[in-house]
Amino acid sequence: MNTKVLTTIATGLVLSTATISAQATDCATTASIAYEHAKVKNYDAAEEPLWKVRKECPTYSVATYQFGKKLLQAKYKKAAAADKVKLANEKIALWKERFQYFPGKTKIGDMHSDIGQLMYDNKIGTKETQFAEFHKAWTEDKGNVKNPKNVYTYFSLLVDLHGEGKKELQAVFDLYDEVIEKIEDEESNKAKKISELTEKEESGTALSSKEKKNLKRSTIILTNYSKVKAGVNQKLGELADCKNLIPLYNGQFEGKKTDVNWLKGAASRMSSKDCTEDPLFFKLVEALHKAEPSAKSAYYLGLLAIKDKKTSTALEYFNQSAELETKGSDKAKVYFKIGEVMKKKGSKGKARTYYRKALKYKPSMGVCYLRIGSMVASSANNCGTDVFSKRAVYWLAANYAQRAAKVDPSLKSTASKYAANYNAKAPTKTDIFNNPGVTSVSVGCWIGETVRVPKL
Structure with missing residues (x-):
């Protein structure tokens, strides 16, 4: 190969390298300008350089697509109804480009559920x-x-x-x-x-920002x-009522009576919809316990025992179910049921123990706090030593009601009524003034808790 040819090749390589280097520098510069504007939500200034990077340097950084999504979301919120479909399609296209160039940094669940929602909201497809x-x-x-x-x-x-x-x-x-x-x-x-944060706050410790x-x-x-959750249950509506469940499962029973997963689902659904009076429920439970004795079958046998007013037998089954259950929310359901049985028997301390166990496995089960608050309030006269301490018990009951609303917003209205009722029975400003220096009250008997005197 002669010197002239080698020189030509070398020159070409140098020019190619210089071009690539210049393109990389241009990408970095343009991206920097776009990102800085986008960071402060100045999307009008960010749009032109951002789309330039997206078109000419699609693999430069995933930030291009992250800021692009925010930019399009801002435009989408302000857009007239007639323009939203176009913007929705742009958002969908941006998602797909991000996945094309950055598949490892794009979550399938996030992307496709967002695309589905955009299509649904804008009647696309x-x-x-x-x-x-x-x-x-x-x-x-x-x-x-x-x-x-x-x-x-x-x-x-x-x-x-x-x-x-x-x-x-x-x-x-x-x-x-x-x-x-x-x-x-x-x-x-x-x-x-x-x-956790509510308990910290109630203990008098200030929360950080x-x-x-x-x-x-x-x-x-x-x-x-x-x-x-409320919407999903409402949407399911009558589809899951006993009048639909019973004929459906009766028709499927013979072919499914050895299918453990089907038996679990059918029994669970009938239980949650209070279809336990129908003979089919007993058939399901019996078949389930025969196919695979488990936490679920023990729980349902407990329900049947309760129905027959065999409380001791029911508790045996429920405790067996709780020990066998591995799923937290289901274990909580069993403990709650035991708590309900104990409460009905008048064993308040034991009932609280099981309600607390239920909360341990399902912290959003606000109804447990309502139950504990109710038992605390009903014991005010028995667990105080004088008028002030007896009435102070209602502060504790109100705290439980308020906590119920915090962990389960669906109970907010009910819990607020309970809390208001309890606070109305608690000591007044005058009562607190007449008991100077009292910052907390120790509540005795089965309750065994201390309640702080609030600043009224």
């Missing part, structure tokens, strides 16, 4: 194609389907498709179980954080999931 996006998100990456609204829409679409004869009723029940489980897991996570933000955010998310 059919119900089947909208449902397909949610279904892909749910079946491939359920853990990252975190938006409560998306969870509801997914279930709602399935119910609608069933109504059109395109999906089986069993598929609706199966998804309902999965959706409720996810919602309750999310509720428990947030309720646990709320409960970070803790206050965490408490506020957890409360908002918990409230949203509570609304979604």
